[in-house]
Structures are given as structure tokens and as C-alpha cells.
Amino acid sequence: MLKKISIVFLFSCFFVIAARAQYPPRPPKPTPEQLAAIKQGKTIFQQNCAVCHGEHLTGGRGPDLIRSDLVRRDKDGDLVGPVVTHGRLDKGMPPFSLSPSEIADLVAYIHSQITVFDLHTRIPGGYPNDIPPSQLATGSAAAGRAFFYGAGHCSECHSPTGDLAGIAKRYPDPTTLEQLFINPAGTLAFSPTYRKGVTITATVTLKDGKTFEGPLEQNGEFYVSIVGANGWRQTWPRSYVKSVVVHNPVQAHINMLPKWTNKDMHDMFTYLETLK
Amino acid sequence: MKRLIVVPALLLALAFICAPVSRAQGLDNISLLNNPPTSMWPTYNGDYSGRRYSPLKQINEKNVNSLALAWAFQTGARSLETMPLEVHGIMYITAGNEMWAVDALTGRQIWHFMTGRPGGSNKGAAMYKDKLYMTTPDDKLLCIDAKTGKELWHIRIDDPTLKAFGGSAPLVVKNHIIVGTGGDTADLPGFLLAVDPDTGKIQWRFDVMPEPGTPAWNTWPHNTDVVKRGGGMTWVTGTYDPKLNLLYWGTGNPHPVENGAARVGANLYTCSIVALNPDTGKLVWYFQGSPHDTHDWDMNMTPVLFNGTWHGKPRQMLAQAGKNGMFFVLDRTNGENLLSEPFVKANWFKGFNKRGEPIPDPIREPQPDGTLVWGSTGTDWQAPSFSPQTGLFYVNSQQAFGVFYLTMPGIHAEGWAGRDFFLYSKSMMKAIDYQTGKIRWVHDYPGREGLEGVLSTAGHLVFTGGSYDNVLALDASTGKTVWHTFVGGGMSTSPMTYELFGRQYLVFPAGGTIFAFALPNNTAAKASPREGR
Numbered sequence: 001m002l003k004k005i006s007i008v009f010l011f012s013c014f015f016v017i018a019a020r021a022q023y024p025p026r027p028p029k030p031t032p033e034q035l036a037a038i039k040q041g042k043t044i045f046q047q048n049c050a051v052c053h054g055e056h057l058t059g060g061r062g063p064d065l066i067r068s069d070l071v072r073r074d075k076d077g078d079l080v081g082p083v084v085t086h087g088r089l090d091k092g093m094p095p096f097s098l099s100p101s102e103i104a105d106l107v108a109y110i111h112s113q114i115t116v117f118d119l120h121t122r123i124p125g126g127y128p129n130d131i132p133p134s135q136l137a138t139g140s141a142a143a144g145r146a147f148f149y150g151a152g153h154c155s156e157c158h159s160p161t162g163d164l165a166g167i168a169k170r171y172p173d174p175t176t177l178e179q180l181f182i183n184p185a186g187t188l189a190f191s192p193t194y195r196k197g198v199t200i201t202a203t204v205t206l207k208d209g210k211t212f213e214g215p216l217e218q219n220g221e222f223y224v225s226i227v228g229a230n231g232w233r234q235t236w237p238r239s240y241v242k243s244v245v246v247h248n249p250v251q252a253h254i255n256m257l258p259k260w261t262n263k264d265m266h267d268m269f270t271y272l273e274t275l276k
Numbered sequence: 277m278k279r280l281i282v283v284p285a286l287l288l289a290l291a292f293i294c295a296p297v298s299r300a301q302g303l304d305n306i307s308l309l310n311n312p313p314t315s316m317w318p319t320y321n322g323d324y325s326g327r328r329y330s331p332l333k334q335i336n337e338k339n340v341n342s343l344a345l346a347w348a349f350q351t352g353a354r355s356l357e358t359m360p361l362e363v364h365g366i367m368y369i370t371a372g373n374e375m376w377a378v379d380a381l382t383g384r385q386i387w388h389f390m391t392g393r394p395g396g397s398n399k400g401a402a403m404y405k406d407k408l409y410m411t412t413p414d415d416k417l418l419c420i421d422a423k424t425g426k427e428l429w430h431i432r433i434d435d436p437t438l439k440a441f442g443g444s445a446p447l448v449v450k451n452h453i454i455v456g457t458g459g460d461t462a463d464l465p466g467f468l469l470a471v472d473p474d475t476g477k478i479q480w481r482f483d484v485m486p487e488p489g490t491p492a493w494n495t496w497p498h499n500t501d502v503v504k505r506g507g508g509m510t511w512v513t514g515t516y517d518p519k520l521n522l523l524y525w526g527t528g529n530p531h532p533v534e535n536g537a538a539r540v541g542a543n544l545y546t547c548s549i550v551a552l553n554p555d556t557g558k559l560v561w562y563f564q565g566s567p568h569d570t571h572d573w574d575m576n577m578t579p580v581l582f583n584g585t586w587h588g589k590p591r592q593m594l595a596q597a598g599k600n601g602m603f604f605v606l607d608r609t610n611g612e613n614l615l616s617e618p619f620v621k622a623n624w625f626k627g628f629n630k631r632g633e634p635i636p637d638p639i640r641e642p643q644p645d646g647t648l649v650w651g652s653t654g655t656d657w658q659a660p661s662f663s664p665q666t667g668l669f670y671v672n673s674q675q676a677f678g679v680f681y682l683t684m685p686g687i688h689a690e691g692w693a694g695r696d697f698f699l700y701s702k703s704m705m706k707a708i709d710y711q712t713g714k715i716r717w718v719h720d721y722p723g724r725e726g727l728e729g730v731l732s733t734a735g736h737l738v739f740t741g742g743s744y745d746n747v748l749a750l751d752a753s754t755g756k757t758v759w760h761t762f763v764g765g766g767m768s769t770s771p772m773t774y775e776l777f778g779r780q781y782l783v784f785p786a787g788g789t790i791f792a793f794a795l796p797n798n799t800a801a802k803a804s805p806r807e808g809r
Contacts, residue, residue, distance in 0.1 A: 059684040059693070067691025069462045069505075072438050091688060118439065118461070131683060131695075138645040175681060175697065178646060182679070183699045220722055220744045221757060257677055257700055265679075266645055 034108060041109025044102055052093070057113050062093060065110055066117045077107040133174040137270040139263065144271025147264055153252060154181075160275050168276045178269055182260060185250045202226055203245040206236065219244055301364050302406030302422055309448060310518045317362040317772045320400050320445035321659065325581040326515035328661040329732045330773045334780040336735030339795060340749045340759040346781060346794040347383030351376060352394075353788040355768060359400035359445060359659075359729075360783060360790060362774045367783075368403070368422070369790060370410050370445075372396030377425060381776050383792060387425030391418065399513070399657075399769070400445035402453065404473040409453050411442030417455050417471060431476045433469065438462040445513045446471075449523060449554040452479060456510030456525070460572070463531040463690055465506025466546075470557060480557035484508030484527050484545050492544035500687050502539045507531035508546035512576035512657045516554065517592070520609060523554040524581070524594060528574035534642040534680060534694025535570070538687045542567040547575040549596060551611060561611035566600045567633050570641040571624070571652060571680060571696070573600040579608075580662050580669070586614055586711070595662065595710055597671040600624075601654025602634055603713055617713025619706055620675050622651030642680035642694040652678040652698070656727045659770045663732035666752045668716055669708040670738050672727045676701035703727065705740060707755060717755035729770025739782065741767030747784045747791070763791055 030038065046055070052062035065071050074080045081103045087095035098106065148154040158164050171177035185198045202216040204224055217225040217233060224244055225235040248254070303309075303318055312318050314332050321328055335343065353371040361368040367380040372395050377386040396413035403409075407428065408420040414436040419428045434440035439461035447454040452470040466484040471477070485506050486492035496503035507530035514525030530546040532538050547566035550559055565575040580595045586605075594608035601620035606613055613632025618625075624640035640649050653676050660671040677700040684693040705719040721743040728741035732752060742748040742757075745766055749759035765787015772783050782793045 059690070063688060064684060064691045064693070067462050069438055069464075072462055131681060136645045136681075175646075175679075175695065178679065179697050179699060218744060220746075221742070222746065222760060223744075254700070260648055262639070262643075262647055265648060269645075 030112065034112075037105045037108040038112045040102075041105035041107070041112075044098065044106045045109055048096055048098075049106075057110065057117075062091075066114055071110060072114065074107065074111075077103050080107050080110065131174055133168070133273055136174045136178060136266070137273045139266030139268070139270040141267075141271045141274050143263075144267035144269070147267055148271060151259075152256065152264065152268065157252060164272070164275055166276060168273045174269070177272060178265065181268060181272065182265065183250070183253050183257065185253070198250055200249070201247045203247070204236065204241060205243045205245075206240055207242045216244075216246060219246065303363050303403045303448075304405055306404065306448065306450065314775050316364070317360070317774050318403060319361070319447065320359050320402070320513040321515065321578065322772060324516040324518065326578045326659070327580055327582055327664070327732075328659055328730060328770060328772075329663050329665075329734075331734045332773055332775055332780045333733060333735040334775070335733070335737070335773075335782060335795060337737055337751055337758055340735070340737060342795055343749075343759055343761075343782065343793045344796050346779075346792045348792070349376070349378050349383045349385070349790040351788050351790070354395075355397070355766065356785040356788060356790075357397040357399050357443070357769050358785055359769050360772060360785065361401055361403055362772070362783075363403055365776055366422075367790070368401050368408055369785075370398040370401050371788075372398055373412050374398075375401060375408065375410060375420060375425070377422070378790070380774065380781070380792075383790070389420055389425040389427070391427060391430075396443070397768075398443050402446040402448050404448045404451075404453065407473060409446045409448075409455075409473075411444060411446065411455060411457075413441055413443060415440045415442040415457060415459075417442070417446065417453070417469075417476070419473075419476060429476045431471065431478075433457050434459065434464065438464055440464055441511075444511045447513050447516065447523075448473070449516050452554055454514070454523065454525075454554065456512070456514075458509045458511030458528075460507075460509065460528070460531075460533065461691065463505035463507070464509070465504065466508035466510050466528060468510050468525060468552070468557065470554070482550070482552055482557040482559070484510065484550075486544055495542040495544045497538075497540050497687070500538065502532075502687075505531055505690070507533070507543075508548075509574070510576070511574075512578065515579050515581050515594075517581055517608060520592070521554065522560060522608070523552045524579040524608065525550055525552065526574070526576035526579060526596070528576055529566075529569045529572050532684070532689040532691055532693035533570075533572050534692060534696065535682060535684060535686075535689040536568060536638075536641045537685065538689045538693070539568075543569070547573065547600075549575065549579050549594070549606070549611075551608070563604070563606055563611045563613065563631070564633050565596060565598045565602055565604055566636075568636055569600070570636070570694075571600070571649065573598065573653070575599065576657060577655060578659050580660060581608060582662050582664060582710075584664070584667065584710070593710070595669055597655050597660055597669065597673070597708070599653055599655060600634070601651040601673075603669070603671075603708055604632065605710055605713075615710070615713050617708075618651065618654075619671065619708055619713075619715065620651050620654040620673060622654075624649050624651060640680075642682040642696070644682050644685060646679045646681050648699075649678050649680055650676075652676045652696070653701075658727050658729040658768065661730040661732040661738065661770075662710070663738070663752055665732075665734055665736065666707075667710060668752070669710050670730045670732060670740075671706055671708065672703065672730060672740060673706045674701045674703045674727060705730070705738075705750070705755065707738075719750055719755040719757075728767045731771040731773060733773060739771040739773075739784075741771075741784065741786060745786070747771070747786060761793075763787065763789070765789065 054060040057065040204212045214226040228234045358370045367378045369376045373392040375389040401410045415433045418430045440459035455469045468482040470479040509528035530543040547569045548564040551561045594606045603619045605615040616632040625634040680696045703721045707716045731739045738750040746760045763786040767786040
């Protein structure tokens, strides 16, 4: 099943959550000169800063620069520049000898990344990824394998040499892989709607005895809709419907949700990481 | 025989003469806010109590099926979070940097105000005499002339370069405009301002971060500057008790958001209800509904005020359904906890302490390799409702399951410091018996992810938005749907109601449109015309 679920689909789940968040106004496009400075700055950042502040500036050994109030208050390097040249020895940051133009490029890059981030604020799928797989692989691969063939019931549908072969390589973002194996349909799993990636179908039996089957579009309080065999949507008022039998291909995952423990999750991830 | 007819006719005529709908005017008499007539919805919550209960019952469970569209007003916004005000026949609607004045009888526009760019959300305005107040996405407070729609002045609330944002409705208490602020990207300390209605001068400021040396200060570590870096935003409008002269406001989560090790302790006054003196901004009492929060569970949800019996004795109470899935009943005179009970399945707490506050389980704090949490975001800012008719507290709720990762360990963490993902969520309305905390009924929303606000009325009805872009009326005692209509857009705020010229209007902001429903004129005439005045 995992194979069928595209990253695009997963991101669409996140947009459902993010729809409630507030979107900042779109900033003006950078000029070609600004773009050149940003490009230079990126190289400088990756060579000097990324090791502590994270490849995506969201922190690691050093602070998160995206959400830093010092960086956000900075204007053309007036605050960031001195920190770079003098370091912050009390917090373990060494000084860097960069030229004023290098600092200007670096600062342009950092501010551009804040702009990008702010456009995606509160969209979890839009967060840059600084989590290495090793951070999540804290369990036991053997215990994960035992869970796969035992209490997790995974092997009833999946195979490490079949649909899951090389799964760890296919999902380089470890949190994506973890979410997928717990619930491949994300927050939409409860929603009997037809989505790219997971197709929930239903058999609708009307009171006159006729039955229809197809991807379920709406199983609401007032109406039932499916996509009929001919590709057209069909909708019935509830009062005409005798029964709706829903076929959810990820139902086994939904049924498992209350049973997951942190240990199961860590073991399972560690096991799947061996499938490269 | 003749006399019998004349007397009711005279009374009816007198009722119309006394009706406060004859002429549009401002909110000159501020004491009206203490007990607003049913012809008005003059504040974010309709009145100071936050109950969102209307004594109107022209629309009731017997005739709600014949509700029809009275008018619709299209704002052109993509979606609305606005809670419209209605004062003397004029409705005030907000979105982002915009406001509209609309004839509440016909839906026709009177004026439109815009500053800056369109877009962004806004939860509503406040009115004082002939002036209106709103906050903007870039965190300004605007004062607008209610008659002309022209800006009179504005002040800065907080710094938008640090992603501080406005958007919540201010609250008018006597001659104070009470204003909150939001922001959870950089580490900002939260506060409340009281502003002079005429000049925009700040009268007082309440800081959610405590004063050095106080007991609350010691609920933070002092080996870093974390206590100054804050959290505890104030982005949902509070409530007020005029008799006790106490202002009640919910505060948001502490920062860094998902790193608890950087701020060992309860982290007062974040995730709390604070009771303040509205004339001085001084703290009178507090209750912390989510001590040492590490899951972004702001406790800004409306503190709902009502009076009733508690174990046989009359009490002045305050109830809150929190984002952390906990329902609390307090004595609002002193903050004493009367009841604490989860209203969703929750695995992150180990019980309640002596003060009735949940004790968080450290293993459910975000971990580098992830931790699984049941009970995330039990509800959100959209308003609940309490009906004195049924004694039930109605809240739209979700049962969610998520995974929380700590991405920035250590005591110097900043900002979010973690990431979290929903793995599952299911939405429903819950009716909570405030005497026991038990769920009396549940109304499921199949196929819906959002949360909507609630209104209850003396017509024995509960109004809300429901699945697949429907608006709903539910039976207040059973939760069964008694009316619904498809409005073609999601609702992200609450319904409201008012009565004009003998007709009760029921208003739903949905999508970018304001929909006003009423009974057809002949039906309305039959159903007690001047009920609830």
C-alpha cells in the first residue's frame, strides 16, 4: 500500500491542517543582483555555518536562525555581522573571518530563507528537514521485524522483498516514512473521500434493491456520493439509501492506531531503515 | 368584548414604539454591554459572558425547518473568521485589513474600509460610542469612524518583523479597549493592553511573563533568559463580569514551543486563565489549565461565565474547554477549581494536582526520536456555547493522534524547536454536563477536518457549521440534526443572532459570504413576535 501513496498526496494532507493558519502577504521577487548575492551566500553558509545551524537554518548544535529574533531584527547585517566576526564564545560559537561583502551575501541568503520559511509558516510539510534517519532509528531492528510479522500484522499485506523493498531509500525524509507506516492516509483516513493515492470505495445499496459501487466521494449525514462505473458522480439522498458498505484499503492501519507504543514505532522505523 | 381587543393592540403598538431598532446610531450607552438587548450583538461573544446563548426563541425546534435565506452579503474574501457585530440595525464585518458596514435588515453595503493589502483573517471588531476598533494581520490597532468608515488613528501593538500578528477582536470594558496579540514563530512575550478609546494612549499593560522575584517567576529556570523570551500570547477575546469587575483572558503556550527541557517548571502565566482588574491590569487570580505545555496547546479558548448550582449551592462559575482536551469548571470569584475532566481520549497526563491542573507525563514531551500523543488539539479558538436552558456546554472537538519530534534539544533552544504531525483526527460536537464533566451526547461530523463555533438559543437549538460545508441546527437536548443547509463554503467562525422589526435573524459567515436566515414573514408573525426582549 505504501507504494501507492505519493508524497504529493501526503502534502495535500498537510494543507488541510494549514488551511486554518494565516498566510503572510507574498513579498516582492528578488532582483537578479539579489539572487546572485543569495547564491553566493548559500555557498558561504554551507561551508561555515550549516554544520551547527543546520543545512536548512533550523538549528542543530546551534540555534535556529529562521526563528531567531536577533536575525529577524537584523537590517543588512547590522546585528548578524558582529556575531559572525566576533563569535559568541559564551555559547560556543567561534569567530569567523569573512569579508564585508561575504557577510553581506551571507546575510542576504539568511533573510531569503526566512522569507521562504514565513511563506510556509505552520505548514508542517513545508518545514525544512534537518532530522537525520539515525535520530529516529533508536529501536531494535530485530524487535521491529518481530512486530512486522507478529503484533503489527504488517506482513498480512506487506513484504520486505515485495512492496517495501528499498522503502528507506524511497522516503529520504524519515518523518515521512514514519507517518506513512503508522497511517498512510494521514488525517484524511477517517474521511471517506476519494483522494489521489488512497482510493476508498463503497457499495451503496438503495431501498429499491439496486446496488452501485465505486470510489466514495461523500458519506455524509444527508447525502451519499460515489463515482459511478461510467466515471460520472452519482448522489443519493440518505432517505433513498439502505446501506453503505465502505471499503477502506488502509482500514488495517486505522484499527492499529490505538495499539502503537513509542517502542513499537522506534523498533519499526529501525527495521524499515534496514530495507535499503 | 371591544375593550379586550383594544388593550392587546395598544400593548403591541407600545412594544413597537419601545423597540430599539428605530434609528441607526452608535453604542452611546456603554452600560448596554452589561446586558445587551436581543436586537443587538454588540461584542465578539454577543455579551460579556461568552456563553453565546441567545434568549430569542422565535426560531425554535418546531419551526426551524422553514428557515429561509433573508439575505447574503459577499465580501469577496476567500474565507472569513469574522464574528460580525450588529448594533442598531447595522452589521460590522471584518477580514484581514478590511471592514464593511452592512444594513442588517437587507444585507446592503453602507461602507467598505481597507488599509494595506487584502487577504489575511480577522476575528471581528469592537464598538465604543461611534467608533469601531479592529486589529490587523501586521499587529496594529485601528480606530474607525462607524458612520463614515474612515480611519481616525492607529497604534502599533507588536513587531510584525518577528511575526507578531493581530486579528483578534478587541473587548470594550468601560472606557478601556482591551487588546491581545498573537505570534508563535520567533520567541515573543505575550501581553494585554488597555487603550484609551478616544486617543489611542495605552492605559495599562499586563505582561504574561511574571515579574522577577515573584513566585510565578520561579516557575521558570534562571540559567538562561528563557523567561524573557516568552510565549503566552493573548490572541482570543476574553470575557468580563461587570458585578465582580473582573476581566478573564486565556493565555497561549510557552516558548521554545516543543522543548520542555529549556524551561523546566510550570511556566506561569502561560496556558492559563488570568483574572485581571480591568481598570489597572493587575492580576487577581489565575488558573493554569496546561502547566509546562510542550505541544502548542494554547489555553486561549473562551472562558465562559455562567451562574448556577454546584452541589446544591449557587455558584458564580467559569468553564473552559481547552486545546489540550481538558474541561474545567472554576469558581470565578477566586479561581477555585471545581471540576477537571478530559473531553477527548488523552494519554499525555498522569492525573490532576491539588489545584485541579493536569500533570503532564514527561514521556509525552516531544522526543528526538518521536513520541505518540493522543488528545492533541481537542478544540481550537472557535467559540463554544453554554445554554442555561439545558445546563450543557457545547464544544466542537476533534479526537486527534499525533507524533511529536524534538528537533532542537538543550537549554538554549529557540522558536518551535520541534515538529509535529497529525496521524489521525476525527471531528464531532460534544455536549458536556458541567456538573459532572460527562459527555451527554456526541454529534459526529463525517468527512470534516475543521472546527466551527457554536451558538445556542432559547428555541432549544444549537447552531453550528457541519460536515461538507453545511450549516446545522441541532436539538439542544439530543444533538439530532433538525435543520441543515448547504452553503458551499466552510465556516471558520461562529453563528450569531439578533432580532429586528419582530423577526429573528440567524447569521452564518461561511466561505467569503455572510448568510442571514429567518423564518418567512408569515411564519415569523405567528411565532411570538416580541419574545425575549
